[in-house]
Amino acid sequence: MKRFLDKIMLLDLFAGLGITFKHLWKRKVTIQYPEERMEPAHRFRGMFRLDEDRCIKCTLCARDCPIDIIYIDWHQEVNPETEKKEKLLDRFDIDVQRCMFCGLCEEACPTKPKSIWLTTKTYELASYERWENLYVDMEELEGWRVRPEYTDEEVA
Amino acid sequence: MPGVLTALHDSLGATIFYFVLSPALKIAILLILVLTLIAYTTFAERKILGFLQVRTGPNRVGPWGVLQPLADVAKLLVKQDIIPDRAVRWVFVIAPCLVVGPALVIFSVIPFGPSAELSGAFNWFITDVNVGLLFVVAMATVGVYGIILGGWASNNKFSLLGGLRSAAQMISYEVPQGFALVVPLLMAGTLSLTGIVDAQFDQGRWFVFGFFPFGLLAFFIYFVAGVAESNRNPFDLPEAESELVAGFHTEYSGMRFALFFLGEYANMIVISAVAVTLFLGGWHRPFANVEALSFLDLGFLPGGMSSFVWFTLKLLCFLFVYIWFRGTFPRYRFDQLMDLGWKWMIPASLIAVSGTALVKILLA
Amino acid sequence: MTDHEPDSNPQPETLFGVEEMELNFGPQHPATHGVLRLKLTIDGERINDCYPIIGYLHRGTEKLFELHPFFQNVPHTDRMDYVAAATNNLAYVGAVEKLLGMTVPPRARYIRTLLSELQRISSHLLWLATHAIDIGAMTPFFYTFREREQILDMFEEYCGARLTLNCMRPGGQPFDLPVGWVEKVGAFNEAFPEKVDEYEGLLTENRIWKKRTVGIGILPPEVALDYGVTGPMLRGSGIQWDIRKAMPYEAYDEVDFDVPVSYNCDTYDRYLVRMEEMRQSVRIIRQCLEKLPDGPIMAKRPRVLKGPKDSDVYHSVEGPKGEIGFYIVGDGTPNPYRCRVRPPSFYNIEVLPEMVRGGLIADLIAVIGTTDIVLGEVDR
Numbered sequence: 097m098k099r100f101l102d103k104i105m106l107l108d109l110f111a112g113l114g115i116t117f118k119h120l121w122k123r124k125v126t127i128q129y130p131e132e133r134m135e136p137a138h139r140f141r142g143m144f145r146l147d148e149d150r151c152i153k154c155t156l157c158a159r160d161c162p163i164d165i166i167y168i169d170w171h172q173e174v175n176p177e178t179e180k181k182e183k184l185l186d187r188f189d190i191d192v193q194r195c196m197f198c199g200l201c202e203e204a205c206p207t208k209p210k211s212i213w214l215t216t217k218t219y220e221l222a223s224y225e226r227w228e229n230l231y232v233d234m235e236e237l238e239g240w241r242v243r244p245e246y247t248d249e250e251v252a
Numbered sequence: 253m254p255g256v257l258t259a260l261h262d263s264l265g266a267t268i269f270y271f272v273l274s275p276a277l278k279i280a281i282l283l284i285l286v287l288t289l290i291a292y293t294t295f296a297e298r299k300i301l302g303f304l305q306v307r308t309g310p311n312r313v314g315p316w317g318v319l320q321p322l323a324d325v326a327k328l329l330v331k332q333d334i335i336p337d338r339a340v341r342w343v344f345v346i347a348p349c350l351v352v353g354p355a356l357v358i359f360s361v362i363p364f365g366p367s368a369e370l371s372g373a374f375n376w377f378i379t380d381v382n383v384g385l386l387f388v389v390a391m392a393t394v395g396v397y398g399i400i401l402g403g404w405a406s407n408n409k410f411s412l413l414g415g416l417r418s419a420a421q422m423i424s425y426e427v428p429q430g431f432a433l434v435v436p437l438l439m440a441g442t443l444s445l446t447g448i449v450d451a452q453f454d455q456g457r458w459f460v461f462g463f464f465p466f467g468l469l470a471f472f473i474y475f476v477a478g479v480a481e482s483n484r485n486p487f488d489l490p491e492a493e494s495e496l497v498a499g500f501h502t503e504y505s506g507m508r509f510a511l512f513f514l515g516e517y518a519n520m521i522v523i524s525a526v527a528v529t530l531f532l533g534g535w536h537r538p539f540a541n542v543e544a545l546s547f548l549d550l551g552f553l554p555g556g557m558s559s560f561v562w563f564t565l566k567l568l569c570f571l572f573v574y575i576w577f578r579g580t581f582p583r584y585r586f587d588q589l590m591d592l593g594w595k596w597m598i599p600a601s602l603i604a605v606s607g608t609a610l611v612k613i614l615l616a
Numbered sequence: 617m618t619d620h621e622p623d624s625n626p627q628p629e630t631l632f633g634v635e636e637m638e639l640n641f642g643p644q645h646p647a648t649h650g651v652l653r654l655k656l657t658i659d660g661e662r663i664n665d666c667y668p669i670i671g672y673l674h675r676g677t678e679k680l681f682e683l684h685p686f687f688q689n690v691p692h693t694d695r696m697d698y699v700a701a702a703t704n705n706l707a708y709v710g711a712v713e714k715l716l717g718m719t720v721p722p723r724a725r726y727i728r729t730l731l732s733e734l735q736r737i738s739s740h741l742l743w744l745a746t747h748a749i750d751i752g753a754m755t756p757f758f759y760t761f762r763e764r765e766q767i768l769d770m771f772e773e774y775c776g777a778r779l780t781l782n783c784m785r786p787g788g789q790p791f792d793l794p795v796g797w798v799e800k801v802g803a804f805n806e807a808f809p810e811k812v813d814e815y816e817g818l819l820t821e822n823r824i825w826k827k828r829t830v831g832i833g834i835l836p837p838e839v840a841l842d843y844g845v846t847g848p849m850l851r852g853s854g855i856q857w858d859i860r861k862a863m864p865y866e867a868y869d870e871v872d873f874d875v876p877v878s879y880n881c882d883t884y885d886r887y888l889v890r891m892e893e894m895r896q897s898v899r900i901i902r903q904c905l906e907k908l909p910d911g912p913i914m915a916k917r918p919r920v921l922k923g924p925k926d927s928d929v930y931h932s933v934e935g936p937k938g939e940i941g942f943y944i945v946g947d948g949t950p951n952p953y954r955c956r957v958r959p960p961s962f963y964n965i966e967v968l969p970e971m972v973r974g975g976l977i978a979d980l981i982a983v984i985g986t987t988d989i990v991l992g993e994v995d996r
Contacts, residue, residue, distance in 0.1 A: 108821040109581070115817050116304045116580045116755055125762050126307045137769070139794070141776035162688040198691035198782045203790060305758035485752060486824055489978065582824045583752025585978040586661075 136217045141197045143218040146188060150207045153183040157201035157212055165191040166201060190232050192221070278378050282359055290517045291321035297575050304579035331506035336407050339503070343405040348508050350398030351515030354391040358522045361387055363446045365535045365559035376535070376559065377446060384445035385437060388526055389430055392481065395519065396422045402512065403500035415500035417586055418490035422481055424593040429477035431601035435470035436530040438608045439463065449534035460531040466607040471531045473601050475573075478523035480593065482516055484574060486581040487589055524570035525563075532566050535559035636664060641980070643672050649746060649984065650991030652965075661976045666969040670962075673995035681955035686712050686921045687786050689955070694780040696959065697993040699742050702735035702771075703935035705784040710865055711931035711942035712786040715923050722867075723911040724788035729867040730801070730904045731774070731783060732933070733897040737808070738767045739936035740890050740897075744815060747887070747985035751828050756815055763811055766804050773797055786921060788914035798905055805901050812894055820888070829883040833971040833983035836881060843970075844963045847938025848893065849987065852886035854879040859934040871903040883986040890988075893936075920950050937961055937988050959993040 127134060136142065158166040169187040174180070202213050261269045295310070299317065302309030310317035335344055361384040365376025381387055396419050403415015436459045437443060440451035452458055460471040480487040490500070501512045528534060536559070584592065641654035651672035657665040677696060681689050693708040694701040706728055713720060720728075741764045745757040768778040773794055775783035783789070819825045835845070837853040850857055858875040860868040876892035878885035923946020932941030938960025947953040964987050971987075972980045 106823075108823055112580050112818045112822055113576060115814055116576065119306050119755075119759075120300075120303050122306055124303070124306055124308050125765070128308075128311075137773040137776070139774070139776040139791070140772055160688060162684050162691050196691055196695075196780065197777065198780070199776060200688060200691065200782075301754070305755050306762060307758060488752075579755050580818070581753060582748065582819075582822065582828060584824055585828060585976065587976070588827050 136219065140217055140219075141199045141202075143192075143197075143221060144190070144202070144212055146212050148185060148188075151185065151188075151212070152207060153185060154206060156204040156206065160200045160204040162198060162200060163194050163196065165194045167191075191230075192232050193230050275378055279360070282378065283356070286356060286359060286518070286521065287514075289521060290514050291325065293517050293521065293571055294324065294513075295321045296571065297578070300572065300575045301579050304576070325510070328507055328510040333506045333508065334503070336503050339407045340405045343401050345508075347398050347402035347405055348504070348511035348515065350401060351395055352398075352511055352518055354394040354398075355515060355518035355522050358388050358391045359525070361445055362525050362529055363449055363534055364563050365557075367446065380444060380446045382442075382444045382447075385433060385443045385448070385530075388445075389426070389433065392429075392519075392522075393423075393426060395515070398515065399500050402504070406500070406503035408503055411500050411502045414490050414502070418483060418500055421483070421487065421490065421586070421589060421593075424590055425477040425480040425487075425597070428473050428593065428597035428601040429481065431598070431605050432470040432474035432477065433526075433530065434605050435459070435463075435466060435608045438605070438612055439467070445529055445534075448530055449536070452533045453536055458531060458533040463608050463611045466604045466611065467531070469600060470604040470608070471527070473597055473604065474527060474531070475523075475570075477593075477597060478520075478527065479574065479577060480589070482519035482523060484516075484520065485578040486584050489583055489586050489589065520571065520574055521567070524567050524574070527570060528563060528566045535563040537562050649989055650994075652984075652989065652991055652994075654968075654980075656977070656980070658977065663972050663975055663977065663980060666972050666980070668965050668968055670965065670991070670994050673991045675996065677996040678955055678957060681952055683951065685950040686716075686923070686952065689952070690785060691780065691782045694782055695992060696957065696996055697935065697937065697940070697961070697990045698779060699990050700735045700739040700936045701779065701781040702731045702783060703933055703940060705781060706732055706866070707931060707933045707935070707940040707942050709784045709786050710933060711929055711944050712921070714931050715927060715929040715944050715946050716786065716917075716921060718787050718915050718917055720788055720866075720915055721912045722909045724913045724915075725867045726904050726908050727789050727793065727913065728784060729871070730901060730908075731771075731781075732866070733900045733904070734767055734770065734801070736936045737894050737897050738764050740894050741767075743890060743936075743985075743988045747982075747988075748819065750981045750985045751825070753819065753825070756818055759811070759815060759818075763808065770797065770800055770804065773800070785914070787917040788912070790914070792913050798908070801901065802905055805898055805905070808898055809895060812891060816891060820891070826884060828978075828982055829887060829986075830880075831882050831884075832975065832979045833883045833986055834881050835967060835971055839967065839970055843967045845938070845967050846963065847935070847960050847988075848886050848889045849938065849964050849967070851875065851877045852889045853881040859932055859939055863932075865931075865933060867904065868900075870907070871900050873900050873903075883982055886986050922946075922948060922950050923952060924948065932958065935960060937990065937993070938964060957996055959996065961987075961989040961991075961993040965989055965994055 153168070153170040155168050155170075158164070158168045167187060167189045168185070170183045170185050172181050173184050175182050205212050260273065295317070298320070299309035310320045313319045313323045335341060360378040361381050363377040363380070367375050367377075367380070399415050399422065400419045403411045403413075403418070406412070406415075436448055439455075439459050439462050440448040442448060442451065448459075455462070460467050479485075483490060501509055504512060636657050636659050639656045639658050641656055643651040643653045653669040653672065655667040655669060656663055657667075675695075677692055680692050690705055690708060693704040697704050741760040745760040745764075748754075748756040771781060771783070772778050774797060775781050775791060783791075835849065835853050837850075837855050840850050840853045840855065845853075846857070854877060856875065856877045859865075860873075861875055873896045876889045876896065878889050923944070925946070925948035928943065928945040930941055930943045932939045939958065940960055941958035943954075943956040943958070944952050945954040968983065968987060971983050975983070
C-alpha cells in the first residue's frame with residue numbers, strides 16, 4: 097500500500113527536489129580565479145628551479161628522467177683561486193614540452209638541500225610567445241621566480 | 253499621464269483611440285517587457301542552476317553578472333549567419349519566427365490585471381476574446397510548425413529526425429494539456445480568460461484547490477505537459493547534447509539560433525502565464541476575498557499595478573520550478589516519454605475531466 | 617589503422633523493406649568518455665550491431681617501459697588509467713617487487729592500501745558524475761566533484777600531484793605521511809557516507825533513473841566470464857570475484873570488508889554495486905587509519921634494480937574498473953625486457969556489443985557510462 101502511494105504521489109521525485117533545494121542555500125565552492133587562487137600543498141610538484149652553486153654535476157637527474165629531457169654538459173677546469181680541478185656547468189637545459197613533472201630528478205639529486213627542486217609552487221606556465229618557457233636553459237632555470245610571494249627558503 | 257491620454261483621446265476620436273492606439277501602446281510595452289523577461293530568464297536559469305549545483309553562475313559581466321544577457325545577445329548578433337547550401341532558404345528563414353511568433357501572440361489574451369471599471373484606469377489586458385482559452389490552445393499548436401519546418405529545412409537527416417521527434421513529443425502532450433485545460437473551463441463555465449479569473453474571485457478559491465483532488469490533478473497534468481511541450485528537462489531528449497545531435501536546431505547559428513532559444517523560453521513563460529491565470533487566480537492576491545488581508549493589496553501602487561506585481565510573482569515561481577526540474581531530474585528516453593504521455597497522462601486527465609464534471613453535476 | 621568491416625548482417629525481411637544505416641558514433645563525442653569510435657548498424661533507432669574501434673589514444677606505453685629502468689617507469693603507469701593512478705602504480709610496483717623478491721615493510725603496505733582505497737572512491741565519484749550527466753541529471757556531477765576535490769587535495773599533500781600521482785616505488789613508498797594528513801583523511805572519511813546518501817537520494821529511488829537503467833545493458837554471467845570482464849561489471853552479474861579477497865595483496869588480508877555483488881546483470885545493479893563499494897572503501901580506510909603501524913617505509917634494496925635473467929611474473933590488483941595486471945619479463949638488465957599490461961577497460965569494452973544489441977541509442981549512452989571505460993587504459 098505504501099509503495100502504491102509512493103508511486104502515485106511521486107515521493108521519490110520530491111525527495112530529489114528537496115535535496116537540490118537544500119543545496120541552494122549552501123556555501124558555494126567556486127574559487128574566483130584569478131582574484132583568489134588555490135594554495136598548492138607543500139609538496140606540490142610544480143615548475144622546477146636549479147641552484148647552480150649546489151649542483152655537483154653528477155648527472156644523476158639526467159639519468160633518472162623517464163623521458164630523458166635533461167641535457168647536461170660539463171667540463172673540468174682548474175680554478176685559478178683554489179688551484180683545484182673542479183667541474184663547471186656548460187649547459188643545463190630542460191625541454192619543458194615533454195616534462196611531466198614527475199619529480200624523479202628531484203629524488204635523484206644527492207645534495208642536501210637539493211640542487212634541483214620542483215616545489216616552486218608554480219603551475220601557471222602559459223606564456224604569450226611561442227619560444228618562451230618551452231625549452232628552458234640554465235639562466236632561466238636559475239632565475240625562475242614566477243611566484244614572488246614565496247622566498248627561496250620557503251620554496252626549497 | 254492621464255492628461256496626455258485624454259488629450260489624445262479627444263484629438264484622435266474614440267474609435268481610433270480604443271481600437272488602434274491603445275492596443276498598439278499596450279502591445280509595444282508588453283513586447284518589451286516579455287522580451288526582457290525572456291532574456292533575464294536565461295540569466296536566471298544559469299544563475300539558479302549554478303546555485304543548485306553549489307557554484308556561482310555567471311558573475312563577471314556587470315555586478316553579479318546581471319549584464320550577461322546583453323553580452324549573450326551581442327555575441328549572437330555578430331556571429332556568422334550560416335545557411336546550409338542545399339537547404340530550402342525561405343523555409344529555413346521562416347522557421348524560427350514560427351516558433352517565437354505564436355508564443356508571443358498568446359500574451360494578447362492573458363489578463364494581467366483587472367478591467368477598466370475595476371482598476372479605474374484602463375484594461376490590464378490587450379483584448380478580451382470570449383473564446384480566449386481556445387485561442388491559447390490553437391496558438392500553442394501552431395508553434396509545432398516551426399520545429400518541423402526547422403528540422404526539415406536544414407537538409408540534414410539528423411535534424412529532420414530530431415525535429416520529427418520533437419514535434420511528435422509536442423503533439424502528444426497537447427492532448428493531456430488540452431484535457432487539463434477543460435477542468436478550469438468546467439469550474440468557471442466560460443472560455444474567456446478574464447471570465448475564468450473573475451470566476452475564481454467569485455467562487456472564493458483558486459481553481460487549483462477546487463473540487464479536490466481534481467483541480468490539483470488537472471494543475472499537475474497541465475504543468476507536466478507544459479514542461480514536455482517546451483522540450484525542457486526531464487523531457488528534453490530531442491535537444492540533449494549527449495544524444496545523437498543537437499536536434500532540429502543543429503544547423504542554425506547566430507541570431508536564428510537565438511530565436512529558437514527565445515522561442516523555447518517564450519513557450520515556458522506562456523505556459524506559466526496560462527497556468528497562473530487558470531489555476532492560481534490570475535492577478536488576484538492570495539485570499540482575495542478575505543478583507544482582513546487587504547494590506548496584501550499593495551494599495552500604495554497606482555492603478556491596478558499591484559495586480560500586475562502579484563501576477564509576476566506567481567509567474568516567477570513557475571519559472572523557478574522549471575529551472576529546479578532541470579537541475580534535478582535525469583532525462584526520459586524518447587519511447588518512455590511517449591509512453592508516459594499516451595498511457596498515463598491521458599487517462600489521468602480524462603479522470604480529472606470526468607471527475608470535475610461529475611462533481612459539478614452533483615453540486616448543481 | 618586498418619578498418620575491419622563488421623560481420624555482414626543480412627537485410628531484415630520486413631514489409632516495408634527497411635534498410636539498415638551505418639552510423640559512426642565518432643571519436644569526438646561528448647558521451648564516449650574519451651576517443652572511442654563505435655560503428656553502429658542501426659535500424660531506425662534500434663541498434664543491430666555495434667563495433668568498437670579503438671586506438672585513438674595509443675601512445676606506445678608498453679614500448680616506453682622497455683627503455684627505462686624499473687623504478688623510472690612508475691610515472692608512465694600513471695597515465696594509463698589517468699582517473700585512478702594509484703592502483704596502476706600499485707599493480708606495477710607489486711609486479712616488480714614480485715619479480716625481484718623484495719618484501720615491503722608493513723607501514724608502506726598500509727599506506728598503499730589507504731591510497732588505493734582513496735583512489736577507488738575518487739574513481740567511482742567520477743564514474744557517477746559522468747554516468748549521471750550522460751543520462752541527463754546534471755547536479756550529481758557537481759556534488760561528486762566537490763568531494764573529489766577534497767580527495768585530490770589530500771593526494772596533493774601526500775605526493776605533490778593530483779592526478780598523475782607517481783606515489784609508489786618498487787620497495788615501498790618514497791615519502792612518509794605529512795603532518796596532519798591522517799587527521800584530514802579521517803575527517804573526510806567520517807563526512808563521506810552522508811554525501812553518498814545524498815547522491816543515492818537523488819538517484820537510486822528516482823523513477824526516471826530507474827526507467828533509464830533497470831533492464832538496460834544486460835550482461836549474462838556466462839558472457840562476462842567468456843570475455844574476461846572483471847570488476848564491478850562482473851560483480852553486477854552475480855559472480856563473486858574480487859582480487860582483494862581471492863588473492864590478497866598489500867594489507868587487504870588484515871582489514872575487514874565486504875564485496876558487494878548483485879544478481880540482476882543490468883545497469884542499475886552495477887550502479888548499486890559501485891555505490892556500495894564506495895561505502896566499503898570508507899570502512900577499509902577507517903581500519904587502515906586505526907591500524908597504521910610505525911616503521912620504515914622503504915625496503916632495503918640495491919641501488920640498481922636488476923631483474924633476474926629469464927624470469928617473468930604476473931601480478932594484478934583490483935582497480936576501480938577491474939583487474940589491472942602487469943606481466944613483466946626480466947632479462948638481467950635494469951630495464952624490463954617486456955612489460956605487458958592487462959587493462960580492465962580493454963576487456964570491458966569487448967563486451968559492449970553484447971550489451972547494446974537490440975537496444976536504442978539512448979541506451980547505448982547509458983551502457984557506455986556503466987562500463988566505466990577510460991580510453992587511456994584501453995589504448996595505452
